[in-house]
Amino acid sequence: MSSPSAPGAATTAPATREQRFVARVAIVATMGALAFGYDTGVISGALPFMSAPVAHHGLGLTPLTEGIVTSALVFGAAFGSLAAGTLADRFGRRVTLIGLSLVFLLGVLGTALAPSVTVMAVMRFVLGLAVGGASATVPVFIAEMAGPSRRARLVSQNELMIVGGQLAAYVLNALLAHYSTSPHVWRTMLAIAALPAVLLGIGMLFVPASPRWLASRKRLPEARAVLRKIRSSERQVEAEMAEMTRLNAAEHHQAGWAAVFATPWIRKLLWIGIGLGFMAQFTGVNAFMYFTPIILQSTGLGTGAALTATIGNGVVALLATFIGIWLIGRHGRRPMLLAGLCCVILSQALLGATLLWMPDGVLKSYVALACILFFLLFMQMLIAPVYWLLMSELFPLRLRGVLTGTAVACQWLFNGVVALLFPLALAQFGSATFFVFAAVNVASLAFVAACVPETRGKSLEQLESYLERTLGGSAVHAGPERRALARGA
Incomplete structure (x- = not known):
């Protein structure tokens, strides 16, 4: 089966009206990613003030309550994310994002007005429901709207909006x-x-539903x-309609978790997806995003200077994401992951060595910050x-929401x-x-x-057929197919 041109191949031609429309849809959908990014990043600056005693208008946080x-x-x-995946499969990606x-909004108002640690924790949990739901729904919605040649870059804009937030x-x-003198x-x-x-x-009130979700509902x-x-072009429309119709006709009557348990190749994909989540988080990225000011304060840097230095995190992350979007249209997913993990391992080891063996002072603070930015x-x-x-x-179309979630x-x-x-861990074990983290990576x-x-x-339909063959193939044919899969055939 021949593949479409690689992502990025068509970007030199002027964008058509339809492509511009898809780009606008992606911008609207990634407002969820912007909120996701802001809500995960803002806590690094709020924590030092929330840790102040209640008498000084803080919440009196301890390391545990932090x-x-x-x-x-x-x-x-x-x-x-788990609930949104199920809801997105049942009610559609668009309706789920509106909800x-x-x-x-409820979570934002609750955290901004929280009078105690307990209320703050509860409302942060509510806010997390929305953050997780957006993280599971937005990439799927964009991927289902984009064509195969633009999917990588449009979906990667989700990450751009996260780091932008x-x-x-x-x-x-x-x-x-x-500049603010308010204790609040x-x-x-x-x-x-x-x-x-x-x-x-x-914004979501003015964008259409995902065509792939509509097709999965026989609409x-x-x-x-x-x-x-x-x-x-009408040719693209009819080709995608034919693929979606063929896959819908070939689907088993089983749905939801019954189909997962009954289908070995889908179970393998789910385990791969879970493993990728472990990989992404145990790089330690959010330890830096949430706690960089605290790490830098441990080297002797003041609170204001630590918060200012943390801006470097966001600048580097944003610039790196721009570069990543460019790279992702030109290189395979596997090589990028492997190269990234090698660099992450090196940076973690260098940071640990810096914090362990360098004497406290300005130089140590800057070297530690350089390791974090690297x-x-x-x-x-x-x-x-x-x-x-x-x-x-x-993940396959009929289970994309629930499995992604x-x-x-x-x-x-x-x-x-x-x-x-x-x-x-930082208080107990230090550097x-x-x-x-380096060993886990x-x-x-x-x-x-x-x-x-x-x-x-x-295309998503070609990829689904391909993964079904390679991960669910017979013992006789699985070897060559899997080797082809690893090469990115």
């Missing part, structure tokens, strides 16, 4: 900390997240009408965009484990924590090399 408040959003995101915008949080945190400045930091939530809800005339808005450069350039792209590509939910659980334990490197398939250069 971990609880930080990780509450993450564990909420695990439940949110998530309302949950975003984090950078906005870091900059606003630093500005508010510097942390509440303002948290309240700003309402803006992307409102933009998401309003073929509506699916064809949407395809005519987002594809440049880590983020390769994490955001080579690993994070590929992870979210794979989550939108790997499950895999992303596990990723959030791993994120929560890191967020909850990192402050305690050795980063050597542990060596195991992740072996997992990617052995298990992760190459998905570049195929």
